[in-house]
Amino acid sequence: MKKIVDPQRIEDKSFKIIEGLLADLNLPKEQKEVVKRVIHATVDLDYARGLIFHPCAIEAGLAALRTGKNIVTDVNMVKVGIRREILSGFGGAVACLINDQEVVQSSSQSGYTRAAISMRKAHQLMDGGIVAIGNAPTALFEVCDLVRKGKARPALIIGVPVGFVGAAESKKELITLPVPFITNQGGKGGSSVAVAIVNALLKMTEVKGE
Amino acid sequence: MKKIVDPQRIEDKSFKIIEGLLADLNLPKEQKEVVKRVIHATVDLDYARGLIFHPCAIEAGLAALRTGKNIVTDVNMVKVGIRREILSGFGGAVACLINDQEVVQSSSQSGYTRAAISMRKAHQLMDGGIVAIGNAPTALFEVCDLVRKGKARPALIIGVPVGFVGAAESKKELITLPVPFITNQGGKGGSSVAVAIVNALLKMTEVKGE
Numbered sequence: 277m278k279k280i281v282d283p284q285r286i287e288d289k290s291f292k293i294i295e296g297l298l299a300d301l302n303l304p305k306e307q308k309e310v311v312k313r314v315i316h317a318t319v320d321l322d323y324a325r326g327l328i329f330h331p332c333a334i335e336a337g338l339a340a341l342r343t344g345k346n347i348v349t350d351v352n353m354v355k356v357g358i359r360r361e362i363l364s365g366f367g368g369a370v371a372c373l374i375n376d377q378e379v380v381q382s383s384s385q386s387g388y389t390r391a392a393i394s395m396r397k398a399h400q401l402m403d404g405g406i407v408a409i410g411n412a413p414t415a416l417f418e419v420c421d422l423v424r425k426g427k428a429r430p431a432l433i434i435g436v437p438v439g440f441v442g443a444a445e446s447k448k449e450l451i452t453l454p455v456p457f458i459t460n461q462g463g464k465g466g467s468s469v470a471v472a473i474v475n476a477l478l479k480m481t482e483v484k485g486e
Numbered sequence: 487m488k489k490i491v492d493p494q495r496i497e498d499k500s501f502k503i504i505e506g507l508l509a510d511l512n513l514p515k516e517q518k519e520v521v522k523r524v525i526h527a528t529v530d531l532d533y534a535r536g537l538i539f540h541p542c543a544i545e546a547g548l549a550a551l552r553t554g555k556n557i558v559t560d561v562n563m564v565k566v567g568i569r570r571e572i573l574s575g576f577g578g579a580v581a582c583l584i585n586d587q588e589v590v591q592s593s594s595q596s597g598y599t600r601a602a603i604s605m606r607k608a609h610q611l612m613d614g615g616i617v618a619i620g621n622a623p624t625a626l627f628e629v630c631d632l633v634r635k636g637k638a639r640p641a642l643i644i645g646v647p648v649g650f651v652g653a654a655e656s657k658k659e660l661i662t663l664p665v666p667f668i669t670n671q672g673g674k675g676g677s678s679v680a681v682a683i684v685n686a687l688l689k690m691t692e693v694k695g696e
Contacts, residue, residue, distance in 0.1 A: 281598045281599060281602060281624055282598075282599075283599045283600075284597070285545040286623075286651050290649060290651050294650065303517075316649070317648065318648065318674070319649060319672070319674045320530070320674065351567075352566040353566055353567045355566075356565075357561075357562075387491065387492045388491045388492075389493045392491060394506070401587070405533045413496075414491055414496070415508070438528065438529055439496075440500045440503040440504065440529065441500050441503070442496065443529070462529070462530045463529040464528070464530065465529075465679055466528060466676070466678045467516070467563065468563070468648075468676045468678055469675055471563070474597075
């Protein structure tokens with residue numbers, strides 16, 4: 277068997293397969309691009325109908341990326357998966373404060389998760405930018421709280437934490453916020469899903485900018 | 487609603503739910519621990535019956551960790567998710583060469599994926615250690631090839647790459663090797679799955695060492 281080893285050919289063939297699988301999915305073109313990247317990263321067709329987009333989500337995300345705003349993530353797995361070579365071309369950066377000295381200390385004193393406390397500490401970095409949460413429901417609850425209190429003003433919240441405790445509930449809270457979001461129903465999610473959504477948007481900045 | 491914010495309570499409650507869901511799953515205790523961590527990380531019950539263990543996989547993995555052997559990963563998302571505070575206590579380290587200068591250069595010259603070439607470069611680091619592949623089928627194919635040629639001698643291969651092209655096929659090749667493995671059927675997988683398996687083993691070194 278001759279294996280395909282060329283990265284571009286692998287990706288092209290994958291997307292052809294995914295497009296076949298999603299032929300009947302009726303979504304705006306750009307939302308569908310995001311869905312395709314998520315399914316490419318998970319091989320989980322639940323995301324075909326499971327992802328939920330605020331109507332302005334794509335537009336808000338692209339504007340934030342193109343104007344060099346920050347991306348704040350809950351965990352380092354999300355941070356390192358983001359294609360920073362495109363982001364840094366616009367002047368943007370990715371911040372994850374989960375291992376920040378103050379955050380670690382405050383977590384062990386308060387009993388709150390480091391992910392939640394890191395959101396509080398990063399609230400100013402979120403201004404006009406993107407928050408991408410792929411792991412911790414407590415981080416998403418905290419961002420919702422910061423937005424409600426007027427302490428954080430992100431342009432887009434990507435909220436796909438994973439788990440049996442709090443993940444689904446935090447997403448239900450997210451979709452009531454007056455802020456563009458991309459999320460999904462239920463407890464599924466994860467770092468790979470958050471990364472796929474961010475990278476789909478980054479890829480769109482390249483195509484649409486031409 | 488009072489939210490649970492304490493990380494230990496969240497984890498305890500999650501595992502209670504997962505144990506309820508897996509009550510009927512008949513597996514050796516340590517394999518079941520791995521399955522539980524994977525389901526905790528994915529909320530995907532396909533992994534309850536989808537994971538495949540070589541009979542010596544757990545034993546081989548624990549021995550490698552306890553003797554301070556390396557873990558070689560295909561992507562940085564896997565590397566940063568591994569609980570290095572336990573690993574480094576045994577003297578072990580995690581290596582990911584995907585951004586290595588030579589690897590990047592050789593990839594652009596040869597047309598092979600960086601992930602595959604990084605495995606070739608890391609072959610000596612694998613000696614007696616663990617290879618954890620959560621993303622690239624081409625990396626798993628390459629490791630299979632290195633093992634067959636006697637150029638790599640890992641103690642355990644965790645092979646859970648994801649995708650529509652090559653992922654399922656690379657896993658079929660893995661289970662024919664004369665080396666302990668943990669893998670799954672089909673194209674599902676991902677960095678979070680690889681990380682959950684490694685961290686389940688790391689957690690076992692703590693419990694079983696007492």
